[in-house]
Structures are given as structure tokens and as C-alpha cells.
Amino acid sequence: MKNKALNIEQKLKKVTDADKFFNLVxxxxxxAQLFELAPVISxxxxxxxxxxxxxxxxxxxxxxxxxxxxxxxxxxxxxxIAKCYIAPFGQYFQEVIDSESGLYRFKQDYIILxxxxxxxxxxxxxxxxxxxxxxxxxxxxxxxxHLTQWVNTVTNNLPSNILLCNIIPxxxxxxxxxxxxxxxxxxxxIESLNQKIRRLTKLSPQVHxxxxxxxxxxxxxxxxxxxxxxxxxxxxxxxxxxxxxxxMILKLVYANQGMTKKCLVLDLDNTLWGGVLGEDGYRGIxxxxxxxxxxxYRDFQYAxxxxxxRGLLLSICSKNNLIDVEELFIARTDMPLKLSxxxxxxxxxxxxxxxxxxxxxxxxIGLDSMVFIDxxxxxxxxxxxxxxxxxxxxxxxxxxxxxxxxxxxxFFEKIVLLDDDRSKxxxxxxxxxxxxxxxxxxxxLETYLHSLGTHLQMKAVDDMDIERIHQLVTKTNQFNLxxxxxxxxxxxxxxxxxxxxxxxxxxxDRFGNLGIVGYVLVKLxxxxxxxxSFIMSCRAMGRQIETAVINWLKxxxxxDGDYLSINAIYIKTVKNQPVKEMYLSQGFELINSDDSQxxxxxxxxxxxxxxxxxxxxx
Amino acid sequence: xxxxxxxxxxxxxxxxxKDISENFGPEDAANWDSLNNLMLISSLExxxxxQFSMAExxxxxxxxxxxxxxxxxx
Numbered sequence: 122m123k124n125k126a127l128n129i130e131q132k133l134k135k136v137t138d139a140d141k142f143f144n145l146v147x148x149x150x151x152x153a154q155l156f157e158l159a160p161v162i163s164x165x166x167x168x169x170x171x172x173x174x175x176x177x178x179x180x181x182x183x184x185x186x187x188x189x190x191x192x193x194x195x196x197x198x199x200x201x202i203a204k205c206y207i208a209p210f211g212q213y214f215q216e217v218i219d220s221e222s223g224l225y226r227f228k229q230d231y232i233i234l235x236x237x238x239x240x241x242x243x244x245x246x247x248x249x250x251x252x253x254x255x256x257x258x259x260x261x262x263x264x265x266x267h268l269t270q271w272v273n274t275v276t277n278n279l280p281s282n283i284l285l286c287n288i289i290p291x292x293x294x295x296x297x298x299x300x301x302x303x304x305x306x307x308x309x310x311i312e313s314l315n316q317k318i319r320r321l322t323k324l325s326p327q328v329h330x331x332x333x334x335x336x337x338x339x340x341x342x343x344x345x346x347x348x349x350x351x352x353x354x355x356x357x358x359x360x361x362x363x364x365x366x367x368x369m370i371l372k373l374v375y376a377n378q379g380m381t382k383k384c385l386v387l388d389l390d391n392t393l394w395g396g397v398l399g400e401d402g403y404r405g406i407x408x409x410x411x412x413x414x415x416x417x418y419r420d421f422q423y424a425x426x427x428x429x430x431r432g433l434l435l436s437i438c439s440k441n442n443l444i445d446v447e448e449l450f451i452a453r454t455d456m457p458l459k460l461s462x463x464x465x466x467x468x469x470x471x472x473x474x475x476x477x478x479x480x481x482x483x484x485x486i487g488l489d490s491m492v493f494i495d496x497x498x499x500x501x502x503x504x505x506x507x508x509x510x511x512x513x514x515x516x517x518x519x520x521x522x523x524x525x526x527x528x529x530x531x532f533f534e535k536i537v538l539l540d541d542d543r544s545k546x547x548x549x550x551x552x553x554x555x556x557x558x559x560x561x562x563x564x565x566l567e568t569y570l571h572s573l574g575t576h577l578q579m580k581a582v583d584d585m586d587i588e589r590i591h592q593l594v595t596k597t598n599q600f601n602l603x604x605x606x607x608x609x610x611x612x613x614x615x616x617x618x619x620x621x622x623x624x625x626x627x628x629x630d631r632f633g634n635l636g637i638v639g640y641v642l643v644k645l646x647x648x649x650x651x652x653x654s655f656i657m658s659c660r661a662m663g664r665q666i667e668t669a670v671i672n673w674l675k676x677x678x679x680x681d682g683d684y685l686s687i688n689a690i691y692i693k694t695v696k697n698q699p700v701k702e703m704y705l706s707q708g709f710e711l712i713n714s715d716d717s718q719x720x721x722x723x724x725x726x727x728x729x730x731x732x733x734x735x736x737x738x739x
Numbered sequence: 740x741x742x743x744x745x746x747x748x749x750x751x752x753x754x755x756x757k758d759i760s761e762n763f764g765p766e767d768a769a770n771w772d773s774l775n776n777l778m779l780i781s782s783l784e785x786x787x788x789x790q791f792s793m794a795e796x797x798x799x800x801x802x803x804x805x806x807x808x809x810x811x812x813x
Contacts, residue, residue, distance in 0.1 A: 130750065156785060160751045160778065186774050187781075349793045350777060360781045 129154070133161050139171050143200040155194055156364070163190040166202055174202040175374060178224050178281070180213035181235035184355045188233075191360075191367035199371065199380075199531065210355075211240070217274045225279070231374065232275060233331065235286040236268075237357050249295050249307050257310060265317045269324070276325045284331040284373060285322070287315040291346055291357075329373055329536070333366060340365055376534035382512065383490040384464075385428060386477055389439035389446065391496040392516060393425075393458065394418045398445055399659055399696060400596045409455035413521075420524035422457040428533050429462060432542025434484060434549055436465040438476045438493070440659070442696065443468045464549040470699050472566070472663070473500050474507035484549060492532055497660065498632040499573060506569050570664055570735040574631040577669050578739040582616055582623035582640070589637045590625060593656050598696035600639075600657035600667070602689070602703070607654075620645055621653075626670060628661050635661055639670065643678075650678050652689040662699070669736040671707045679728040687728075689721045707731060744806055747782045751775055763802040783809065 129149060136142045146162060149155050155162075177192055179185040189205035196203040206227040208216045213234060216224040224232070238246045245252070245260045252260070268285070275283055290311040294300035300307055315334055322328045337345050345362035358366070375381065390397045395407035395414040407415040408422065429435050435458075439446070446468050450460040465483050467476035473495075481488050488510040495501050496516040505513050512532060516523055527533055535542070582590055591609045598604070607615070615621045622643040628635045638661040642654040652674075657667065678684045689704050691697075693716070705711060708729055709721035745756045752768040752775060765771040780796055783789075783805070789812045791799070799805045 153785070157747070157750070157782065160753075164753065184774075187778065190778075349791075349796065353793060353796070354773065354777055356777065360785065 130158060130161055133158065133165055136165070137169070139169065139202075142169065143197065146194070146197045147200070152364070155198075156360070159190045159194050162197060163193045166193050166197065167204075169202075171202045174204045175231070175378070176204045176206070176227065176229040177370075178206045178208065178216075178227055178229040178232045179235070180208045180216055180224070180232060181237070181286075182211050182213060182240040183235070183237045183351075183357045184210065185233075185235060187356060187360070188358075188363050188366065191363045192370055195367035195371040196374065199375065201374070214271060217271060217278070220278070229281050231282045231284055231370075232279070233284045233286070233370070234271070235331075235333070236288070238288050238290070241267075241288075246292065249310075254305060257305065261310070261314050261317070264314065265321075268318065268321060272321055272324050272328055276327055281327070282377060283328045284370065285318065285328060286331045287318045287334045289334050289337045289342075289345070291342065293342070329377070331366075331369065331373070333369075336365055336369055337362070372531040372534045373536075375531035376536045380531075381535055382433065382492045382532040384434045384436060384480070384484060384486045384492070385425065386436050386438045386480060386491055386493045386511075387425070388495040388497070388500065389437060389441060389468075392494060393422060394456070395520075397659060398441055398449060399599050403445070403449035403452045406449070406453075408453070417520055417523055419455075419457060421526070424524050424527055426457055426462065428527060429546060430543055431533060431535055431538060432545045433533065434464040434486070434545060435462055436467075436480045436484070437463055438467050438473050438480065440470055440473075440663070441468050442698065445696075462546065464546055472503065472507075474504050477504060477508060477511060492530075494526075499630065499664075502572070502632075503569050506572070507566075567735065572631075573664065573735065575664060575666070575736045576629045576739050577666060577673075577736050578627040578629075579624055579670070579673050580626070582625045584616070586625055586637060587612055587616065590623075590640050593637075593640050593658060594654070597656045597658060598694070599659050599699050600655075600662055601694075601697050602655045602700055603653065603692045604694050604697060605654060615642060622650075624674075626666075628666060639666070641670065641674065643674075648683070648685045650684050650687050652687065655689070664736070665733045666736060667700075667703060668707065668731050668733040669738065672730045672733070673738065675723070675728040675730065679723070679725040685725050687723045689723075691719045691721070693717055693719075740809070741806060743786065744783070744802070744809065747786060748779060748802065748805075751779050751782060759802050761801070761803045764800055787813065789813070 129145060133142070133145055136145060142165065149158065175196060177189075179188060186207050189207060192205060193203045206223060206229060208222075208224060213236070216222045219225075242260050242264060245257070249257070272283060272285070275281065288311055290307065293311070294307050296303055296307060319330050322330050340362055345359055346357065347359040350356040350359070387393060390399075393408070395418050396405055398406055408418040409415045410419065425435065437446075443466075447460065450456070465480045467479050469476070473493075477491065477493060478488070481491060488508055492512045492514060493501070493504050494514045494516065498515055501513045501515045504511055512530075514526065514530065516526065587609065591607070591612055594605075594607050594612065616623050622645065624641040624643065625637050626639045628638050635658075639657040640654065641652060644651040644653050655667075674687065678687055687709075689709060691701065691704060693701070704719075704721040707723075708727060708731060709723045710727070711719060712722050713720040742756075745759045748754070748759055748763075749756045752770045754768050758767070765776075780791055780799075784791060787809055789809070791808070795808050799808050
């Protein structure tokens with residue numbers, strides 16, 4: 122971990138290109154590391170002299186200097202450069218009145234005003250209990266007048282946006298537990314003061330509330346202060362808090378700069394619900410009330426609905442049969458989301474990046490305004506590589522945190538919600554245009570497949586594997602060539618029977634070990650072998666693992682072994698359409714075919730290896 | 740641990756690790772003002788998961804005094 126930090130630090134110091142710099146910053150995953158590298162990042166930003174920047178002026182009645190590096194790091198995470206001007210200590214009023222001040226020369230996009238009640242009104246802060254009602258209200262009005270004057274001076278003379286902080290009552294409650302019974306409790310008083318501050322945003326669209334009081338609640342009053350810092354240097358806020366404030370500022374800026382995303386592209390299985398529709402059926406997938414997993418996904422669906430209420434469009438990109446999905450949405454009325462909530466759907470077996478491009482064209486929304494959400498790191502990686510403009514979010518492994526996913530990114534913030542936003546989905550219903558999209562096999566797809574680093578391990582089934590094999594046999598619908606549902610005891614018999622070979626295979630890639638994902642049951646009949654069952658878990662599909670498996674079988678039986686041919690059969694079901702032509706594409710010859718099944722044969726002399734060198738055989 | 744302290748100091752004060760001798764103090768680094776001193780304190784607190792008191796901070800004005808204060812708290 123130490124070496125990694127050093128490496129990034131060295132790279133940060135050497136980099137000169139803005140793009141590479143941003144890539145480095147976004148690659149830093151841990152908060153702790155970001156914090157450690159903040160001074161280096163901050164310095165680099167100043168050095169690089171990138172012309173396009175978001176400029177902040179920090180004004181207040183306490184020391185705000187330390188907020189600057191956090192703002193810079195926060196914005197750099199989203200590829201924006203921040204420059205900060207810090208007004209001379211305590212001179213927040215003078216700076217806006219004096220047209221020759223540093224503030225007027227700096228040309229900032231945002232002026233942040235942060236006022237500490239200890240300086241603003243020592244009377245209210247330290248002597249609250251001693252004041253009578255009239256004095257309290259008098260002080261409150263004085264503060265609001267003072268702030269109104271400040272805001273008006275800025276809006277009359279400068280085009281900058283204002284981020285106005287409200288008041289945090291650090292010493293609440295002075296009256297102790299009796300505060301709640303007081304006719305004007307201190308807590309209520311500060312609340313009413315903050316409400317009046319909130320109303321200042323109505324003075325002009327330039328004025329925004331930076332709700333540090335809410336943030337303090339969320340973070341914990343004890344966590345946001347560091348007494349020694351305040352007494353030594355009038356730094357009211359702890360580093361921990363500064364970090365959170367910088368994040369809130371980023372969200373405001375993101376929304377204000379019009380960078381808000383326009384469309385969510387959602388996977389279905391293990392994203393909108395727990396489980397896989399193709400394997401568990403619409404009754405078996407988990408969403409709704411009654412158990413932990415169902416409620417987690419239900420709450421995530423509610424969160425998605427609220428994103429839709431902010432004016433984003435929802436779309437689906439899933440590897441499933443359309444008919445299964447439609448059936449599910451009709452049957453599962455306990456789900457918060459309905460099919461009509463979605464403005465576009467690409468539900469098929471093609472690669473997701475192709476589908477996302479289709480959605481982009483159909484909705485006429487740029488790829489850079491789209492956010493793709495999936496639980497599968499391989500899919501995320503594919504889209505990141507093939508469509509770098511699309512923002513990708515991988516669902517966390519810790520599933521109970523899934524409903525909070527949208528709080529971790531600034532993509533969905535808006536300055537204000539309009540009625541127009543709430544009806545965006547209906548608007549698109551009327552404007553839908555379907556383009557014919559030409560599917561080009563991208564030469565970069567192979568690069569992606571190679572980048573997965575897939576390893577395949579073929580082995581004979583032993584007693585320890587039988588339960589997993591049975592699970593595959595009973596639950597797999599899509600990659601299942603014959604769909605014969607053998608019982609556990611039957612499978613045990615096959616394993617012991619010398620007339621059968623039972624193969625299973627394990628797949629791992631750079632994201633981890635997928636475990637045993639496939640089973641091949643081969644019947645040995647004299648000089649010929651018959652593939653009785655060939656089953657693969659759907660999470661391993663899409664990278665031609667079947668090609669590698671069949672290559673192995675060809676090698677084992679026809680090249681190294683004495684058999685003359687491999688026979689195979691495809692039995693059609695509603696769900697196994699994806700593998701209808703599989704044997705054909707592996708070089709097998711079609712012998713016979715009718716409505717319900719197809720027979721194939723591969724003769725020894727025709728046994729050729731098919732190239733799939735992105736899969737490494739262990 | 741010596742190394743880590745030097746790394747943190749080097750990052751904040753914009754000097755190189757090898758320049759930091761035992762007696763390295765504010766006179767040796769142009770950037771070592773009171774504000775950067777507090778950033779340094781913050782970083783050290785975060786790295787070693789300790790909290791310095793005001794009194795301790797007042798005594799931490801060279802590399803060696805910083806190191807010994809941290810040691811005494813671990």
C-alpha cells in the first residue's frame with residue numbers, strides 16, 4: 122500500500138498532460154489516500170496552468186484556507202480544475218464593498234460565504250440563556266439584515282454565484298435537557314434563523330444555500346470540530362468536515378454547470394432485483410417486502426424512481442428474453458418500477474455497448490449524458506473500454522448499501538426541479554424514433570475479451586462437485602442444449618458409470634473466481650461419443666467459453682483419443698434460443714432437424730480448433 | 740515509521756525526503772508557515788490515528804521532536 126501511494130505521488134508530480142492528470146486522480150480509490158495526496162494534487166493543479174477552471178472565492182469570519190485543497194481535489198475527481206482565492210481574514214464585508222479588492226480582480230464563478238456565530242453574534246452564542254425574547258429576536262433580525270446587505274452588494278456588482286452557508290450551533294444546547302421545554306428553545310431559535318437565511322436564496326437566482334448545518338447533522342457535531350484548531354488558528358471545521366463540505370460544493374457546481382446526466386441505463390438481474398430471471402423465473406426473483414434481499418432491491422427501485430422524478434430518463438439494457446421480462450413486469454405488481462417508467466429497452470443477447478449506443482440514438486441523448494449501472498464488473502469494464510464517454514457505476518458487493526448508490530456520485534444533482542423535469546418520461550414517449558442501427562463487429566472487442574484474462578479449468582466431476590452440478594442441471598435454462606433435469610441420484614449414477622464421462626469446468630478472470638460454471642455429460646458408445654448435456658451458467662456467457670470447452674473435447678476425444686466422431690443434439694425450449702446455432706458455429710455438421718430438435722455430428726477429420734486465444738486453459 | 744513521517748512532511752512542505760534531517764525545522768522550508776503546520780498536524784493525526792493536544796503541538800517544531808511525540812503516543 123505504501124509503494125502504491127508513492128507510485129501515484131511520483132506520477133502526479135511528473136505528469137504534464139491534463140487528461141492523464143485527471144485519470145490519475147480518479148484512479149485513487151481510497152479516501153485516506155486522497156487525503157494524503159491532497160497537498161500534492163493541489164500544488165499540481167496550480168502548476169499546470171490549465172486555462173479552463175472553476176474559480177472560487179472564500180470569504181468568512183474564520184480561517185477558511187484549509188477548505189481550498191479539498192475543493193480542488195473534489196473537483197479534480199470529476200475532471201474539473203478549481204482555483205481558489207482566499208480573502209484576508211475576517212474581511213468578508215470589506216471585500217464586497219471595495220471595488221478594488223482582490224475579490225473584484227479574481228473573477229470567480231462562486232463566492233462562498235461562511236460565518237461563525239461566535240464572531241457574528243457572541244451575544245447569541247455565549248449568552249443565549251441570559252437574553253430575553255426581545256433581545257434574541259433583535260439579534261436575529263440584525264444578522265438577517267446584515268446578510269441581506271451583503272448578498273445585495275454582491276448581486277448588484279458581481280455576476281458570481283453565491284454559496285451561502287447557514288449557521289451551525291456548535292454548543293447546542295446551552296440549556297441542557299431543559300432546552301426542549303423552553304418557550305423559545307435554542308435549537309428552535311437557530312432553526313428559525315437558518316430558515317430566514319434559506320429565504321435569502323429568493324433574492325436572486327445567483328444565490329444558493331450551502332447547507333452546512335444539515336451536513337453537520339449528517340456528519341455529527343462532535344466530528345466536525347477540532348477545538349485545538351479553533352483556538353490556535355480560528356479553524357472552525359475539522360478536516361473530516363472539510364472533505365464533506367467540498368463534496369457538497371462539487372454537487373452544487375456539477376448541477377449549476379449543467380453537467381447533470383440525462384439517462385440511466387439499467388441492467389436487470391441482480392440490479393433491479395435479486396436473482397436471475399432466466400434461472401429463477403418471475404416468481405423466484407427477489408424484490409418487494411418480506412425479506413432482507415427483496416427489500417433492498419425494492420428500496421433501490423424507489424431510489425431509481427426518484428431519479429426519474431428529477432427529470433432523468435430510465436432505460437433497460439439486459440441480457441434476457443424480452444418476453445420473460447414483459448411477463449415479469451405484468452406479474453410482479455409488487456415492484457415499484459413499471460415497464461412504462463422506462464423510455465427505451467434493449468433486451469437481447471448482444472453486447473451491452475452496442476445496445477447502449479442504440480439507446481443513445483433512439484432517445485437522442487449523447488453518450489456523455491448516460492449513466493450505466495450493472496452488478497457485473499465484466500460488463501462495466503466492457504462499456505468503460507468501448508464507450509469511454511458513458512459514466513459507469515458498479516453495484517457494491519455489500520448489497521445493503523445499494524439503495525444509497527446515488528448519493529455517492531454528483532451525476533443526478535439539479536439546482537431546481539421544474540414541472541417539466543417531472544414529465545420528461547412522458548415527453549419522450551411521444552417523441553420516440555427508431556433508427557436502424559448497423560451492427561459493426563468492432564475490432565476492439567477482442568482487446569476487451571483479452572483484457573478479461575479468462576482462465577478455464579476442465580476437470581472430471583468428483584463427489585464434491587455433484588451438488589453444484591445438480592444445481593446447474595436444474596436451474597440453467599439459457600445455455601442448456603438439451604434441458605434434461607436429472608435428479609441428484611441420477612447424476613451420482615452417471616459419475617460412477619464407466620459408460621459416461623462427466624466433465625465440469627471452472628472459470629476465473631481478473632475480477633475473481635466464478636467457480637464451477639459448466640457441465641458436460643458425454644455418453645461413450647463404441648467409437649462414437651454423444652454429448653448428452655452441455656450446460657453453462659449465464660454469468661459465464663458472452664466470451665466464447667463454449668468454444669474453448671469444445672476445442673478441449675475435440676482434442677481429448679478425436680485428436681488425442683481414438684473416437685471417430687462426436688455427436689450432439691439441440692432440443693429446443695422457449696428459453697434456450699441463445700444456443701440454437703451453437704454447434705454449427707463450432708464446426709459441427711447438421712444431420713437432421715425438425716421443429717423440436719436438431720442433430721449434429723463432428724467427424725474426426727473435420728475436428729479443427731477454433732480460435733479463442735483470450736481464454737487460457739489451465 | 741520515520742520514513743512515513745518524512746513522506747508526509749515532504750508532501751505538505753514541498754521538499755524532498757532526503758532533505759529532512761533530524762533538526763529539520765521551519766527555517767529549512769520556505770513553505771513551513773503556521774497554516775501548513777496545521778495541515779501537517781492533521782495529516783499526521785490521520786495517518787497514525789492519534790490526536791495531538793495543543794501543548795504537544797507547540798513542542799513539535801523539528802523532525803525529531805515530531806517523531807518523538809508520535810512515538811510517545813503509540
